[in-house]
Amino acid sequence: MADSAEQAKLPEQQQGPSKSALKKAEKQAKMAAEKAAKASKKAAVPVVGGKKTDDIIGITVPKNEDFSAWYQEVVLKSEMVEYYNEIAGFFVLRPASMYIWGVIRTWFSARIEAMGVEETSFPLFLSSKSLEKEKDHVDGFAPELAWVTKAGDKDLEVPVAIRPTSEAVMYPYYAKWIRSHRDLPLRLNQWNSVVRWEAKQTTPFLRTREFLWQEGHTAHLTEELAGKEVLEILDLYAGVYEQLLAVPVVKGRKTENEKFAGGYYTTTVEGYIPSNGRGIQGATSHCLGQNFSKMFDITVEDPNKRGEHIHVWQNSWGLSTRVIGVMVMIHGDDKGLVLPPRVARIQSIVVPVGITAKMSPEDRKNLEAKADDIAQTLKTAGIRADVDHRDGYTPAWKFNDWELRGVPLRLEFGPKDAAKEVVSFARRDTGEKGAIPLAEVTTKVPELLETIQQDMYNKAEKSFREHRIQLTDWDKVVPALDAKNVVIIPFCLEPKCEERIKELTVSTSPENELLPEGKRAPSMGMKSLCIPFEQPEGLVEGQTKCLNPECSALAKNWVMFGRSY
Structure with a gap:
């Protein structure tokens, strides 16, 4: 198979x-x-x-x-x-x-x-x-x-x-x-x-x-x-x-x-x-x-x-x-991984902050113990949480490290947070920051993780939907591909026609070739990705032609084409 x-x-x-x-x-x-x-x-x-x-x-x-x-x-x-x-x-x-x-x-x-x-x-x-x-x-x-x-x-x-x-x-x-x-x-x-x-x-x-x-x-x-x-x-x-x-x-x-x-x-x-x-x-x-x-x-x-x-x-x-x-x-983004909460090994990392040389050993110990308590409370609520107690690294360094690893939610806890009885948070997917009352972490953190999961899906789904272009004009196909889209076109389903479409859609855009290699759209010809189960409207049986200009056959389905891996 x-x-x-x-x-x-x-x-x-x-x-x-x-x-x-x-x-x-x-x-x-x-x-x-x-x-x-x-x-x-x-x-x-x-x-x-x-x-x-x-x-x-x-x-x-x-x-x-x-x-x-x-x-x-x-x-x-x-x-x-x-x-x-x-x-x-x-x-x-x-x-x-x-x-x-x-x-x-x-x-x-x-x-x-x-x-x-x-x-x-x-x-x-x-x-x-x-x-x-x-x-x-x-x-x-x-x-x-x-x-x-x-x-x-x-x-x-x-x-x-x-x-x-x-x-x-x-x-x-x-x-x-x-x-x-x-x-x-x-x-x-x-x-x-x-x-x-x-x-x-x-x-x-x-x-x-x-x-x-x-x-x-x-x-x-x-x-x-x-x-x-x-x-x-x-x-x-x-x-x-x-x-x-x-x-x-x-x-x-x-x-x-x-x-x-x-x-x-x-x-x-x-x-x-x-x-x-x-x-x-x-x-x-x-x-x-x-x-x-x-x-x-x-x-x-x-x-x-x-x-x-x-x-x-x-x-x-x-x-x-x-x-x-x-x-x-x-x-992923320029900081590294961005993991959906449901598959992240660590869903929330607690980072103690505000620890200075002037802080007494007892105050530091109490702060770190409270950070451990927060993590344990989250674990009891079913959240995969951990605490970053690594010595010799600044909080900013730790933030960058956990962002690189894609941990969905960072919780920061310092003396100011302790005084207000809150924990500060930062979302990995959007960078949004805020505070959660300590008394509500067992409900608010799971809710926030589910929001992150859904928002990540919504963002990706919106992008995919906006880049699935339904076309009935052949002259617009290659420009659409060069603009990093996949296309849905009327197609006759004939194997030889599909092979010819691949040959006809190789990009020759001079603008694309002038771009740095990493910014170029793929230039290979497109191939069929699938016949979507959800068919768009507009294909008239016995009347709509296959979009390939060299094909005289009637279209049987809307088919999604694209340059692909």
């Missing part, structure tokens, strides 16, 4: 790479690793420790000047990832990232378990013989498939591949386990990592050679039952983005060109990155139809026709750690 990152395809040559190809690949990997190591050394300037002044080394590249460099700097300095310098294209996911992934996993697992999905774990290796069974489906995966050819100093008789996805690993056992329609539905999900040896430049979370995901694989008796589950899962994926990450998405169906290879149809949630105007695929839920059950001979006796056998209907669906990168790109 294809993940929310991108579709990959399996090998054409099933016997593994040649020795010369391996040698060449090793040389390229070594060069890439050296380059990544230099970049990491240059970018990973320490932000915590060693600095005791207010001139903290924070984010040095403005988001609107060089978006790519800004993003790399944010995920490194906020301690979300680290370069894995041993092998190019791999990254270490640090606790800050894994906490977010853990929240997503817990939320999603609870909901699919309620649907009857069970957890499983299959091996990460598959043989070339297994891949041969689905060769037609996976024909283009070859460049991204990682092969193991040796065990110790001995060559393997049959090379084994590291899974890029698990159909070929799992489905032979579906054929073994499913004997009767009473065994249906079979619904399994696994949380694992997969390897796709990207040849292109890798980017933390968005394009990596190994990534974490969940992959669900299910079998059903009928098309109707399979289709019902496809949409249920898609709604859950939208929930991950919108309810947890405060990221708006558009739900829809992929065109034939963009659907999962070998599947019957693909549904998707699509996001939008305002800083560069690119669309981004969020997660996909596929109806595989009976294509794979025919490949792997997964059949049951037809309950309505005794003695006859039918192939089961299958689905697959996946969500990857790409979601974290999307969240960072949309909400």
Whole structure:
């Protein structure tokens, strides 16, 4: 199955790479690793420790000047990832990232378990013989498939591949386990990592050679039952983005060109990155139809026709750690991360302030103890809170550090606050400041965190809505793309027409080329993102033409196009 990152395809040559190809690949990997190591050394300037002044080394590249460099700097300095310098294209996911992934996993697992999905774990290796069974489906995966050819100093008789996805690993056992329609539905999900040896430049979370995901694989008796589950899962994926990450998405169906290879149809949630105007695929839920059950001979006796056998209907669906990168790109700013409260490991940080050299040890101890009490009161109320008692750092330095890490709410408590029996607050998302009576922190802080969560979503949703432009004039398409929009246009759904649209929409804007690299809109041609389930009005059946000026066919749907990741 294809993940929310991108579709990959399996090998054409099933016997593994040649020795010369391996040698060449090793040389390229070594060069890439050296380059990544230099970049990491240059970018990973320490932000915590060693600095005791207010001139903290924070984010040095403005988001609107060089978006790519800004993003790399944010995920490194906020301690979300680290370069894995041993092998190019791999990254270490640090606790800050894994906490977010853990929240997503817990939320999603609870909901699919309620649907009857069970957890499983299959091996990460598959043989070339297994891949041969689905060769037609996976024909283009070859460049991204990682092969193991040796065990110790001995060559393997049959090379084994590291899974890029698990159909070929799992489905032979579906054929073994499913004997009767009473065994249906079979619904399994696994949380694992997969390897796709990207040849292109890798980017933390968005394009990596190994990534974490969940992959669900299910079998059903009928098309109707399979289709019902496809949409249920898609709604859950939208929930991950919108309810947890405060990221708006558009739900829809992929065109034939963009659907999962070998599947019957693909549904998707699509996001939008305002800083560069690119669309981004969020997660996909596929109806595989009976294509794979025919490949792997997964059949049951037809309950309505005794003695006859039918192939089961299958689905697959996946969500990857790409979601974290999307969240960072949309909400982050020039100070660093901006985390939605529902996924933040620390929702509120208490920072003691107003401690001076003239303050008596007893007064300082009392102030710090009261700060601890505030944090404990919040924890008792279900808020993930902590206190920053680090010595040798000024409050301003601490403020900058917690802003870099994206903590949603900062609470400041000093002698003046104690006298007024309040705690001062500062919102990470807007910078808004105010005060909360100490007697009301258990109600006001949760309310404020929920307000922050909703405001972050509203801001992102407004931006996405304003940059989804509905067009019926072809001449306005490329200018709209150059202005960092995605477009919704009448489209005939023909694959060849879609390919031509991509060629026709490559930007040649001289103004765009004159801008600094970080400020340019993407110049590649647009591709279809999805056929939105919510169709705009205005398309007249039998009358509205496809917007491609070279196409004479009638439009079948409004389709969202954009330059995308």
